[in-house]
Amino acid sequence: MSGAAGDFMYFAFGSNLLKERLQLANPSAIFRCTGRLKDYVLKFGLWEEHVDNRWHGGVATIEFCPGGEVWGVVWTLNNEHLISLDNQEGVNLGMYSPLEVTVETNHGLMLCRTYQMNHFHACPPSPQYKQVVCLGAEQNGLPVEYLRRLEAVQANNYSGPSILDQIETVMK
Structure with a gap:
């Protein structure tokens, strides 16, 4: 799970695909490579059935x-x-648990930290969250067919302010 001494590798698959999102709270994050986690699927949901989130x-x-x-x-x-x-992933609140996974990359297999939601309840993402995930996938050159699958995810109808507003000011 560690790269150089004092570093660790993290596999991002959601909003942290986007560099500007991840670096809001983790400025040391440096792109290493893209990769594929086999035998898992991407889901969208909440860690409690009726919880509001940012x-x-x-x-x-x-x-x-x-x-x-x-x-x-x-x-x-x-x-x-x-x-x-x-903290960003809500580990302290019981939202996600850290997980060690083996990711296939062009540089070989890499042991990475990632996160899996606890007590998953399916729920569509907001259009803003979906946009951040898709922007990150595009920004980092994930496979086109995978990007199309992300773009096909049904979003909810939320249209108010979100973290995307914060990210967009960083991206300008």
Whole structure:
């Protein structure tokens, strides 16, 4: 799970695909490569049935599924950002649990930290969350057919403010 001394590798598959989103709380994040997690599928949902969150809809998680695949980005982060990444993922609140996974990359297999939602309840993402995921997939050159699958995900009808507003100011 570690790269150079003092660093760890993180496999992102949701909003943290987008560099500007990840670096809001984890400025040490550096793109390493893209990769594929075999035998998992991407799902959108909530960690409790009727919880409101800052994204106003479902967020990404992975679920074990033989034959499935999830594409994402391997980031290298300083160990000092392990706590901020855990906090961003709500580990302290029981929303997600850290998971160690083996990701297939052009550089071989990489052991990475990732996160899986606890107590998953399916829920469509907000259009803003879906947009951040798709922008990140595009930004990092994930396979076109995978990007099409992301674009085909049904979103809810939320149209108010979201974290996307914060990210867009960083991207300008």
